[in-house]
Amino acid sequence: MGGGLALGVGLVGQRLPPDLPAAFHCLCAHPRASVRAMAQDADITDAPARPGRKWLTFGNAIRAVVLLGVGGTAWAWVTREDIAYDIIAGELNNRGIEAEYKVEQISAYRQVLTDIVIGDPDRPDVTIERVEIITQPRLGLPGVQEVRLVRPRVFGRIADGQLSLGSLDKLLYTGGDEPFALPDLALSIDDGRALIESDYGRLGAKLRGSGNLADGFTGELAVVAPTLALADCSAQEASLFGAVSIEGGKPHFAGPLRFDSLACGETVKLANGGVELDLLAASDLATVSGRAGIATGAGQAPGASTAALKGNSSFSWREGLLTADYRLEARDLATSEGRFAKFEADGLVRARDNFARFEGEGTIEGTGLQPGVRPGRLLADAQRSAEGTLLAPLIEQANGALASELRGARLLADFSFRQTAERLSLVVPQAELRGRSGDIVLGLSRAQFALEGEGLPRFDGNFLTGGAGLPRISGRMEQAPGEPLSLRLSMADYVAGDARLAIPALRMTQGRDGAISFAGRVFASGAVPGGSVRGAEVPLDGTYSSDGTIALWRGCQTFKVEALEVGNLAFGRERIELCPQGQQPLLRYGAQGLRFAASTAPLDFRARMGGAPLHLATGALAVSWPGTLSTSAALVELGEGEDVVRLTLGQLDARLEQDFIGGTFAEAAPYLPAVPLDISQGSGTWRYTDGVLSLSDVAFRLEDRAAPDRFEPLTAQSAELSLEDGVICARALLREPDSKVAVTRVALAHDLATGAGHADLAVDGITFDSKFQPQNLSRLALGVVANVSGTVTGTGRIDWNADGVTSSGRFASDSLDLAAAFGPVKHARGEIVFTDLLGMTTAPNQTIKVGTINPGIEIYDGELRYQLTNGERLDIGGGQWPLLGGTLTLRPLTMNIGQTESRTYTVVIDGLEASRFIERLELNNLAATGTFDGVIPIVFDEDGNGFLEGGVLTSRAPGGNLAYVGQLTYEDLSFMGNLAFQTLRDLRFDDAEILLDGPLAGELVTRVRFEGIGQGEAAQKNIISRTIARLPLELRLNIRAPFYKLISSTRSLYDPSSLRDPRGLGLIGESGEVLREEIDQEAVDERDAEAERAAEEEINRQRGDEPAIQPSESEDAL
Template sequence: MAQDADQAEEARPAGRKRRIAGKSAGILCIALLLALAIAWLQRERIVDDVIADELAKRGIEATYTVESIATGRQVLTDIVIGDPALPDLTIERMEVLTNPRFGMPELRELRLTRPRLYGSYRDGQASFGALDPLLFTDGEEPFEIPDLSVVIDDGRALMVTDYGRVGVKLEGAGHLRGGFSGELAAVAPEVDASGCSVREASLYGTVAIDAERPQFAGPLRFARLLCEDGGVEVAGAGVELVLQAERNLGNLSGSYDLAAESVAISEIQAALQGEGRFAWRDDDLTLDYDLVAGDAKTPYADFASLAVEGRVRATGSFAQIEIEGDLAGEDLRMGPQLDGAIASLAEAGQGTLVEPLVNRLGLNLARALRDSRIDGSFNLRLQDGRASLAIPRANLRGQSGGSILSVSRGQATFGDGGLPRFAGNILTGGEGLPFIRGRMEQGASGAVEMRLAMREYSAGASRLTIPDLIVRQTAAGGLTVDGSAIASGPIPGGMVRSLAVPLNGSVAPNGDLAFWRECTQVQFAGLVVANLTLERDAIRLCPEGAQPIFRQTDAGLRFAATTDSLDLAGRLSETPLRIASGPVRLAYPGTATAQNVDAILGGDESEQRFSFAALTMTLDGGDPSGAFTGGDIKLAAVPLDIGDADGGWAFADGVLRIDDAELTVQDREGPDRFEPIIARGASLVLADNVINANALLRNPGTGIPLSRIDIRHDLDTGAGFADLDIDGVTFGEALQPDDLTRLALGVVANVEGTITGNGRINWNEGGVTSTGRFSSESLNLAAAFGPLQGASGTVEFTDLLGLTTAPDQRIRIAAVNPGIEVYEGEVSFQLVEGEVLQLQRASWPFMGGTLTMRPITMRFGEAEERSYVFVIEGLEASRFVERIELGNLAASGIFDGTIPVIFDADGNGRLENGLLMSRPPGGHISYIGELTYEDMSFFANYAFAALRDLRYDRMEVSMNGPLTGELVTQVRFNGIGQGDTAERNIITRAIADLPIDMRINIRAPFHKLITSIRALYDPSAVRDPRSLGLLSDDGVRLREAVDQETVDVMDAAAAAEAERELQQRLDAEPGAEPDIQDDESDDLP
């Protein structure tokens, strides 16, 4: 009993506990239900407070309306987030479906009606205004797609960016981790980014999510894409896209199918279509492509179609890119730039060997490319600004299948700051195309070396061969060139044969060219320019200083070279030619100069020499021009040389001109027949191988114009002529004949008068002829035989250069005074070779008769004795007395005789064996004046009266002695008797029947002879020696002689006292008068 009691007692407290616990639970449930009831009744206010607190905590400004709150479903309307005036998001109606659970309910589905989102993208940052705190957090957790379903009805967004405005529309429904599907559309009327612009771009397609992987399928289209700086333009393009993103949205893959009406990249244009797949994973891109360009046009080639298939790999966010592929093209054609380059090269080489070679190349290349095919493979790698292109193989084949261009093992590297690096093999060929074989390889030092060789390529007479050419790449990225070229064919105005030019130079990394830093030998087998042919020769060209001969930089082209000398041989037409010179310098732009230039035409017998001390030519890209100094021209056919020629020249439109030249014309013969004459302002024109020149020739000492000369010479035929026109050369104090020719010395002097005339010189292969006619209306001069006045007439030269006249040239002479002045004569002569003067005849009317000079031959320039023999026929004594003004004498009789005047080699003249004889029956001589001597003795007056009128049967007058000294004249009378007026006396009657031979000797200078004869009968004709200063007043001799100039001065001063001085002479002592007849006259024969 006790045990039961204990058990009962222990059991009671437990029951109470259960009852208390049960009551507490009931109370809690009642309280919870009460709270829930209260909360349900206040649910909209509670939800509103929760949303408001959460938005306030995140700093988001928003307004909304709670439409309804129910278990598992809440509805908000008129949601506006951000500034109500410019909201960032508006939602007309949002319905949230949840699954009730303890704690926060589970979000099951979100339904949005007409949501409108507004955002921006500025300076690389996206912003959605008040939504930014919700969208952009600092968390590093990977992106995860929300686990809920979404229904979007007419959702739209507008993004305003730095590049343009983009509008988006989205509709769809489904779970975001799988099952969502909908439609997406985006439009961008105008987008500009990074120098490119896109117009009328649109995107439309379906969107879906499968296993948390978003997908898109649909076309991307745009009307035009333009990148002006990059030269890219795409029109009418569309890309059909199929895209799928991974769960983290960081990886993307898909496929594309594109088509573009026109794609232009720089000068490349084509219609493009193609397809392929791509994958972007962990910043790496893999893209397969299969593209076809239709009607592709490039600057160098056009394709009917060009297909490229391959793969693109990019790693490290495009830090490294590799593009590999195979290409195949059909129906190639030359592009406009290649075609234009060939045409321009042919045009630039017009008239040279380049033109036919390039024309043949262009014609055959165009023919070979018809229906041609190209195939090959390539691999392009881009990294760190460098590019490497590998071409394992590439072949261009013509319609026949023959190879036009083949490349193998090609390698090119770009972007090291220098020139591209190349390696590989090339081979060109084909019918009518040059055969070129080249190999590029990289040496142990890393430098690339290319070896080229081209077989002879010909077109007509043009040929070009490149036996070897080595192009090496330097460590700095430049190139060196070493090789040679051999060319034959036309050049401007001629032909060149086997011109061998070494090619050695360099190309700097910046593209500057420098060739021939050392002396270079240029050789040719033959050179023809116009009618000039040069034989095989070589010219050694050397650079000036440290600069190369040829340079091409940004500043332009420079060419400077020198050569020590030239020694060239050849022909001008068929005439042998040799050209030699001293140093020659060429500088472009600048001046070309040549020293001591000597050109010789013809052989020894027909040599024509053109020499210049210096020749210059301006080289500035325009028409060549220059100057020359020290010119000497000698034509074998013309015995006149041109020397000291200076002037300027210019060459334009195939015409060579020389203007304003100065030169000297001189006789080639030695000693000179002509004194040098000069020309100023001379001009010359060489056109169509014909020279036309003119100049005004002048006397060098005075500048007096002498003759205008016009020259024409045909270089083809070697024929020409020169016309001389003398308008009038006046001789006087400023100009004398011996100023023009030494041949006038000793022949004529003191010439006064004007000569006019013209001459003509002709030359051809047969020789030289020259003629001329020269006239004067009145010419005064002093000749060896006496002063001559009024010479007139025309002289005709049959050989003007040889100074040979036609025979019997006649000159009229108004007066000549060989001692006694004679008038109105005529001289006939002939000049032979400028050395021999043949006086064939000279005659004058002379005192009732004639004075004739016998023919004489004189050789100019030779020391010889010359004899002038004057023949007197029919001289009337009465007219002689009248002519010499012997007023107190009367004479009669006819005389004949000769007067030889002889000049020795030194020019000293004398009369030798001069003789005048009276004709029968003689004559008489009488004194008809009054006696003037008052102191004469009776017997003297008696004798004079008896002898004042003498009759003679024969009279001889002989003359001998020097012209400049004392001349001895002997007068001999035979058969003397008294005349009718003489007084007869015992003496005359006593001697009347005796034979009387009377001889008289007269000694006097030649020019005083006539005065002395007059003094025989008229003492007033004798000058008072005191008046001449020969004697003093007391008869003392003061000097031996007095010159004529002094006498003339005295006469001018004492003319008024002539009569008084004559009376003083008569009153002087007898010794003061000169002897008329010396005592030794009796001793003469």
């Protein structure tokens, strides 16, 4: 009896090897070892839940039952039935185990207990319907030969990783040090079941079998778990079913572990999993070995998914050492980058010291790659972003070539890894992704990844890219201990059409703070926004810090191009050197935004624009963003020779900030050869906001380029200009600079895309007075008009496009008074229409109506026709005025304005009535009749001197009459004198002719000839007169006198309303040289008074003491 009890106690008191749970945990936790299990027929009767219950294994339950059975058998053998209850109860009480049972039979060979309840009867830990213990006497004592358990039920819990079977814990956890061994005992279990409540879910198990536990036990085990959860992973409908056997003390299990689904969070999922297990343990359970065949349905992990997974593994576990080989195959392994039709991995793993050290090596192979949409989409997005640049065709070609090469590509890689508590390393001796053409698209060699403690990861290795139509890049990344990570790469010339890109060398290093520095050079050709570049050489020199800040070019950098075209601008071989300001890099981009600061030496570029030569030059330039821009002596020249278009800027300054870009400019001077106008002294302020360039407070000087100037310089203040959406708009008010008189308002618009534009001119009203004269606007008015009084208004328009420039204008005045070379003009009015305003060309037959004109005799209500051509030639089509009963006509003539030439004004007089002529001259003592016609040429030589040449006035038939009707106040003449005066005081003539010759500013010779002379009715008749009347008489008079004095000698010395002689006004000298441009009125008044006194003295001197005509007393003497 004591030996049986000791056997039972020794069996249940043994401890499991401490490393066995870890080994099983490793195998079950491996993602490829998680499979579906199904327990067939696991009919479990739930027991009331009790807090703190732990999980019960069937081996431990058997030990408890054997303890009861053996103890009971020993006592029964000695004392039989009378003392059985007392002995068993005492033993259980000694161990503190609460139990109830019934003794059905006690005999030497068979003991039967029924209705066994261990633990609280209301919440039992173990119940057994029936226990049979077959004994065989040995050495006089009973020995247990077989134990039969009928419908045992075990209830337990697993909490905080610890198994508890309630009351049986006192039998299971005895603290013994003996090695584990299965007892040499036959055991039969009929319908054994267990229910374990755990933190991971409820487990139900069913076991049936029989045989010797040391050798020969066979049975079936089924375990089910509706839901198992560990951390954020859970399995649904998990089950384990298989055959259990023990041979030579070594337990063996063979059967499937299955589950419907396995999920870890929302990222890892596996469906319909199964692991076919074949496990063999050593007799002491210290070693476990076996094989596993894996098969699952669809699965997914972060960034990847598979349609199915299968594989197999052989493994062994002994004393904390796991060794396993594996071969896995995934079907339709898909990521966002592509899908492999088949992906295989095989290799070997080893774990030591309970997984404190984990290592392995293997090979992976993927075949039948179908590229995903993500790489193509990323490249397509990059291509769209780079549209219009040389990168677009390169990316497009790479995208197409990559899609072609990756279709059906093959991945092959060897690897090894090692992990300890302090270090993780992964070595890839060789890895390559071969495209459909057989070329390596991406390759790695001698690659190693290492991570130690909390430090930064390290990576060493070589890489290369290639394939048909793909860029060929090779490089190496390495990091020596204690040194920064460095990367060296180069890219061969990559060409797509006209685009090409090459990186001869690029070196990048990463410090311990994560900052990356890089240095290299890029060569590029192809499209750039708005044009193209060829042979561009761009240095790369900068850093990328751990906070995301990029800094480029800390020293002076030279940028080169072989050719550059932007729009219609084409540069040849050029270079520019940019230097940073101070210790800052040229460019910095980070949390504070973009920063740029650079300076250059004076720039001088030669290019072509639209086939025409272009010259760009500036002084030293300094620019910073945000900050300022400053340059001087800027020059832009387009064209060559006389056709060059030029813009010069004396100074350009700007303030550049995020919300403001603007500044000032000075000494701007654009030059357009096609436009005969020059702008100079341009200055103002400018601003660039929301895509609009605005100029304000602009001042400039506008001059005529023609020689001589057609107009005097004009200036503008507070002009405005804007450039928006490729359209320039400008407004300015042009003034005469000295008087500040507003001349014209200009509104301009120009489309840069089409080269078309227009300018509207508006003359609101230019008023001429004593302070402002036409010569203030144009020197050409000198010698043509003077003393202008009145207002001129009008409009003009200038249009230009690719075909050329056109302009027009219309100007008018209601009343103008002026002095011209042929006399003063009053109340001139009319409209002048320009067909070419810039060219100063008018339409033919322009007319001006003239109120009065006074070439010596005031003429009223005339009309003048003319045409101006190119501002150089004035064609006078003629003019006509009513004149004293007849007409005065100015014949057509041509004047070349601004040129030294002789000009002839031919005046035709038709039907001049002598009586009205005498009346107009207010010669009250004279009376005349007769009608005169004639032609008077007025010639002005190159020096501006005026002459009458061959002027002729002839009387019409039948002649006329000339009589003195005033009273004589003279003393009588001699008899003959009185006779002659009385006889000739009233003359009748048949024919009269007046010839005019001589300078207007000098002595004019007037020759008067009368024929067919006879006495008029008022003449005194006598015998002498009657005798003379029978004779043919001809009277000829020669008169020499200055022209201006001759015309008005009977009224006054000078007529203040007539046009003054420029010599008498002090404007020109006797030889025609210009003395001054404006009249000095005080000097003129003094000169006039002196001339009047001199003339009066001359008259008195010629008269002497006696009058030239004798007094009337002489008539009596006759």
